[in-house]
Amino acid sequence: MRWGRFEADGRIKYGIVREDEVELVIGSPFAGYEPAADHRPLDSLRLLTPAEPRTFYAAGLNYLEHIREQARSRGREPDLPRQADIGYRANNALIAHGETIVIPRDSEGPVEYEAELVAVIGRRARNLTPEDALSCVLGFTIGNDVSERAWQRSDRTLWRAKNTDTFKPMGPWIETDVDLDALETVVRVNDRETIRFRTNDMLFSVRTFLSRMSRYLTLYPGDVVWMGTEGKSPALHPGDRVDIEITGIGMLSNPVAAEG
């Protein structure tokens, strides 16, 4: 099942996406819902980010080649994480499928994409075992952890590098039926494929992260956990379009523009 969040008739509504049609519901997949007998063409609705997290989690370094590339770009030896320590991103930066990534005027660049699997929490959870960790997940969506590498090196925190407004595209919807091992992530910039990798080839799995996190913190419905990315992105430029496809989930597509 695919859950989208939409603006319809000036209101925010959840709906079930079936090919080119959306069945809007009353309520949400997080708090409970009932059918509204309200069917709309998908392209008649504005897609919003599929969740508004209370806390926005991000694994950061979680794929081997990406860790090596990041170390190489700093002239350092790669330092593999020894345990699943979660990080954070900021809600101000979230935008939906189709919205524009805006590069600030004073960015020195490069600005790069990071294609990520996103676990969307469906129910309140604490002290999950690795075995039952996925039971708190409503489904999966796609994230683009847009990163300004000059600021990532110069600043004491990741605030501008990762959390500038519009730097966190997420969507298009939440897919509840996912076989993690079957997923493949494919990125295209201006229709040219730039990377393809097995989505689940992570250092620390979704199960490992969620069980470890929930030992110390409560996961809430709508929280999102971005699982990290593989490889290296080319520099993005105004006018580009980045499409991140995860097979079985969908495609997150966003244009890039310069700040006016």
Add this chain to the structure above:
Amino acid sequence: MRWGRFEADGRIKYGIVREDEVELVIGSPFAGYEPAADHRPLDSLRLLTPAEPRTFYAAGLNYLEHIREQARSRGREPDLPRQADIGYRANNALIAHGETIVIPRDSEGPVEYEAELVAVIGRRARNLTPEDALSCVLGFTIGNDVSERAWQRSDRTLWRAKNTDTFKPMGPWIETDVDLDALETVVRVNDRETIRFRTNDMLFSVRTFLSRMSRYLTLYPGDVVWMGTEGKSPALHPGDRVDIEITGIGMLSNPVAAEG
């Protein structure tokens, strides 16, 4: 004016605190309100955290002696931040005035308090100048940035060290009439004063942070910005009570317990 957020009759309501009485309102100071002609004794209501931030910002290192102490405890030279780079904390960890800080069973400690001034954003804002930066602030409250120092050293991120459930007491309310230069922060553990400092003796001021942040990101009503702490805390132990007073704002008081 003092704005509190309360649970009253099983619902969440904002109210104006006047000495021992609360005038509950319809609406909120963020979205607009009207009087409800509903007055209650303060001690008849349960205080909640005064805001639910969309994004939870934290300055981290922002007072000289605290930076020196933190460096000393790691056997390093103090490294002063060169610019106002904001950091983050996580909403899962927030608790209200009077609620219990719970130290996890596997904490190696020490667990310490950090007494912080908190700016609460009242309106959506972007591109503030330092001169008009405070115009987006509804008022100020108090935060306790509880920190587990062993995890702060061992983990790749601050997730457990700073964001374990219950590690972020915030409250008791939002004071809108504040003269920052007149404020003094006083901490008492079990009624014994452990530190006293001028609240506004920061490396980077509230104005500096808000104007720089809003160059790259949108501030939203209810967002909070924790401004950092001074000095060093003694180790906290189960059974302790930590009272953080900021003169002119109020007192945030929380007991400490061990995980059961």
